[in-house]
Amino acid sequence: MALRVVVTRRVPDPALELLAHSGVGLWVSPQDRPLEASELRAAVAGADAVITLLHDRVDAALLAAAGPQLRCVCNVAVGYDNIDVPACSSRGVLVTNTPGVLTDATADLAIGLILAVTRRLGEGERLLRAREPWRWHMFFMLGASLQGKTLGIVGLGGIGAATARRARAFGMDIVYSGRRRAATELEASLGGARYLELDELLESSDVVSLHCPLTAETRHLIDAGRLALMKPSAYLVNTARGPIVDEAALADALRAGTIHGAALDVFEHEPDVHPGLLELDNVVLVPHLGSATIETRTAMAVLAARNALAMLRGEEPLTPVNPAALAAPAPS
Numbered sequence: 143m144a145l146r147v148v149v150t151r152r153v154p155d156p157a158l159e160l161l162a163h164s165g166v167g168l169w170v171s172p173q174d175r176p177l178e179a180s181e182l183r184a185a186v187a188g189a190d191a192v193i194t195l196l197h198d199r200v201d202a203a204l205l206a207a208a209g210p211q212l213r214c215v216c217n218v219a220v221g222y223d224n225i226d227v228p229a230c231s232s233r234g235v236l237v238t239n240t241p242g243v244l245t246d247a248t249a250d251l252a253i254g255l256i257l258a259v260t261r262r263l264g265e266g267e268r269l270l271r272a273r274e275p276w277r278w279h280m281f282f283m284l285g286a287s288l289q290g291k292t293l294g295i296v297g298l299g300g301i302g303a304a305t306a307r308r309a310r311a312f313g314m315d316i317v318y319s320g321r322r323r324a325a326t327e328l329e330a331s332l333g334g335a336r337y338l339e340l341d342e343l344l345e346s347s348d349v350v351s352l353h354c355p356l357t358a359e360t361r362h363l364i365d366a367g368r369l370a371l372m373k374p375s376a377y378l379v380n381t382a383r384g385p386i387v388d389e390a391a392l393a394d395a396l397r398a399g400t401i402h403g404a405a406l407d408v409f410e411h412e413p414d415v416h417p418g419l420l421e422l423d424n425v426v427l428v429p430h431l432g433s434a435t436i437e438t439r440t441a442m443a444v445l446a447a448r449n450a451l452a453m454l455r456g457e458e459p460l461t462p463v464n465p466a467a468l469a470a471p472a473p474s
Contacts, residue, residue: 157443183207238449243441244433249304255405289313294347297354356383366391384409393418
């Protein structure tokens with residue numbers, strides 16, 4: 143019997159063709175929407191590998207529904223906060239993700255959001271589309287320049303570092319925070335980037351860009367207290383995960399002038415957006431577009447497919463999250 147690979151929602155064709163040509167039994171959800179929990183459990187029954195997307199919750203119930211033959215869950219994303227990794231590890235199920243291939247696309251978007259919020263591009267476009275009368279003058283829709291300003295990177299991983307490199311081209315100085323200090327070579331390549339504790343970074347940065355993973359420790363990392371530490375002239379940008387920011391607190395801070403503006407690509411209760419944010423002009427909102435280029439989304443899906451096929455062939459996966467799971471005994 144052919145090994146069974148389940149793809150929980152359609153992904154770019156090159157990934158599906160790679161799987162189909164490998165000879166596995168391939169099932170792709172016919173629904174162009176996230177599957178409900180019951181649908182997802184039914185779909186994965188008997189699967190040897192499951193290719194998931196960030197909206198799929200992989201928990202103990204889903205693993206039990208899949209059965210003891212399940213070898214891997216291959217997430218088409220860098221983040222894997224939708225997956226109960228300890229539950230997978232306890233059952234000997236490998237988890238993989240797709241780092242690297244979306245670094246440039248997400249960093250590009252982070253810089254785009256920084257420019258959009260500091261130069262008030264969203265406000266300007268809304269004004270024109272509303273056909274509001276306007277005339278140029280010296281004080282019309284003034285924004286803030288980036289040259290000589292400080293960019294605070296929260297999480298100097300691949301995407302954070304790529305964003306910092308781009309910001310250097312705009313003449314920005316880089317400070318960063320994270321679990322540990324980066325290599326001195328990386329700091330030097332970013333113009334002498336300085337490591338700061340998070341609170342000090344928030345106090346000293348003109349723009350704060352979030353690039354940390356969502357964990358129990360980073361959920362609501364940016365709350366009312368942390369927003370109050372920022373400069374009244376500062377901007378917050380989030381291209382990481384929505385729940386890192388307390389959206390209600392952010393809406394209050396933007397409305398009160400605690401900070402000057404914000405730009406968000408991800409949301410706390412995605413796809414819903416806090417209504418307080420929708421009412422404000424000093425926030426740029428885009429619908430999770432960080433990796434949304436044809437090239438990047440294709441590369442992500444192909445990497446997930448290659449991870450699945452490697453596991454099914456008994457080969458080393460390319461980007462394992464929990465490699466120790468390979469040594470764990472499968473549940474009886």
